[in-house]
Amino acid sequence: MMAASLNSTPENNMLKLDNQLCFPLYAVSRMLTKAYQPYLLALDLTYPQYLVFLLLWEQESLTVKQIGEKLLLDSGTLTPLLKRMEQKQWVSRQRDPHDERSVVIGLLPAGRALQAQACQIPEQILTKLHMSPTEFTALRTQLNQLLSQLT
Amino acid sequence: MMAASLNSTPENNMLKLDNQLCFPLYAVSRMLTKAYQPYLLALDLTYPQYLVFLLLWEQESLTVKQIGEKLLLDSGTLTPLLKRMEQKQWVSRQRDPHDERSVVIGLLPAGRALQAQACQIPEQILTKLHMSPTEFTALRTQLNQLLSQLT
DNA sequence: CAATGTTTAATTGCACACAACTAAATTTTT
DNA sequence: AAAAATTTAGTTGTGTGCAATTAAACATTG
Numbered sequence: 423m424m425a426a427s428l429n430s431t432p433e434n435n436m437l438k439l440d441n442q443l444c445f446p447l448y449a450v451s452r453m454l455t456k457a458y459q460p461y462l463l464a465l466d467l468t469y470p471q472y473l474v475f476l477l478l479w480e481q482e483s484l485t486v487k488q489i490g491e492k493l494l495l496d497s498g499t500l501t502p503l504l505k506r507m508e509q510k511q512w513v514s515r516q517r518d519p520h521d522e523r524s525v526v527i528g529l530l531p532a533g534r535a536l537q538a539q540a541c542q543i544p545e546q547i548l549t550k551l552h553m554s555p556t557e558f559t560a561l562r563t564q565l566n567q568l569l570s571q572l573t
Numbered sequence: 574m575m576a577a578s579l580n581s582t583p584e585n586n587m588l589k590l591d592n593q594l595c596f597p598l599y600a601v602s603r604m605l606t607k608a609y610q611p612y613l614l615a616l617d618l619t620y621p622q623y624l625v626f627l628l629l630w631e632q633e634s635l636t637v638k639q640i641g642e643k644l645l646l647d648s649g650t651l652t653p654l655l656k657r658m659e660q661k662q663w664v665s666r667q668r669d670p671h672d673e674r675s676v677v678i679g680l681l682p683a684g685r686a687l688q689a690q691a692c693q694i695p696e697q698i699l700t701k702l703h704m705s706p707t708e709f710t711a712l713r714t715q716l717n718q719l720l721s722q723l724t
Numbered sequence: 725c726a727a728t729g730t731t732t733a734a735t736t737g738c739a740c741a742c743a744a745c746t747a748a749a750t751t752t753t754t
Numbered sequence: 755a756a757a758a759a760t761t762t763a764g765t766t767g768t769g770t771g772c773a774a775t776t777a778a779a780c781a782t783t784g
Contacts, residue, residue: 446716451602453723565597
């Protein structure tokens with residue numbers, strides 16, 4: 423009886439903002455990006471550019487395609503973003519001689535130098551979140567599971 | 574000894590993409606928006622426009638400021654978005670006679686009619702997530718807590 | 725090896741996000 | 755009430771995101 427009434431009216435609870443999962447995800451994502459802002463601004467970085475650096479600091483050289491696969495971004499987003507990073511002399515962009523279709527993004531000295539300044543950012547963000555390491559890991563795990571469902 | 578070494582090297586684990594909370598949040602948020610895409614496209618809606626409707630379907634009339642407070646968006650985002658929704662005859666935009674600074678957004682019949690078509694979207698998304706109601710609620714609660722920390 | 729199909733970036737166009745600024749209306753203070 | 759401060763949208767400019775298209779390079783197939 424009650425189960426049937428869950429969707430019996432157009433104005434059912436499912437459409438209330440407070441009952442959505444999508445909204446807090448959307449909002450937390452943007453607010454967390456904003457929390458990074460002051461630290462990234464000091465390095466003249468945007469948030470997606472910071473994510474590209476997280477990859478390049480682990481592996482100095484990646485193709486646009488590899489970056490796109492890891493960050494789930496396509497060339498329409500990455501090409502202009504990487505061109506801006508190239509203008510700032512942070513990365514190099516050159517065709518792979520073995521496969522001219524690919525563009526290899528390489529970390530330049532100025533880009534490598536940013537790592538030393540960025541390495542304290544995660545801890546400072548973590549402080550803002552007021553989360554225990556347990557909560558942090560649990561939430562990350564849940565989100566990663568959800569991510570694998572959605573990709 | 575070990576504790577000190579956690580940050581002793583620039584190439585520490587904190588800067589690895591896999592250890593970040595920010596990336597899965599950012600990625601899940603975008604992928605979830607993409608999951609809504611086919612349903613929203615059928616209604617000629619974008620995702621943020623859908624969020625505005627979630628509010629207006631609960632309360633037929635809201636000022637730009639009230640919408641901004643609930644969705645955590647400013648007028649730079651909302652003004653053009655709401656103008657597009659006005660062009661489609663979904664909402665009205667008019668100055669509040671009692672306070673000419675405010676612009677009241679009102680739900681028009683065409684906008685109200687969309688609710689009937691949208692009311693099945695949440696369930697269909699929920700199916701895609703493969704989450705139990707318990708997991709769903711727990712994640713939503715955690716995200717809402719995080720959101721309150723970040724605002 | 726020529727034709728076809730696939731892969732990879734780049735380009736184009738649209739819609740957010742958001743910082744910074746402007747301008748009008750309202751409120752508060754003097 | 756006049757001046758100053760605040761509130762509220764709108765505007766401008768930059769940087770994503772992403773769908774759709776294009777073009778070049780490579781791979782596959784007959």
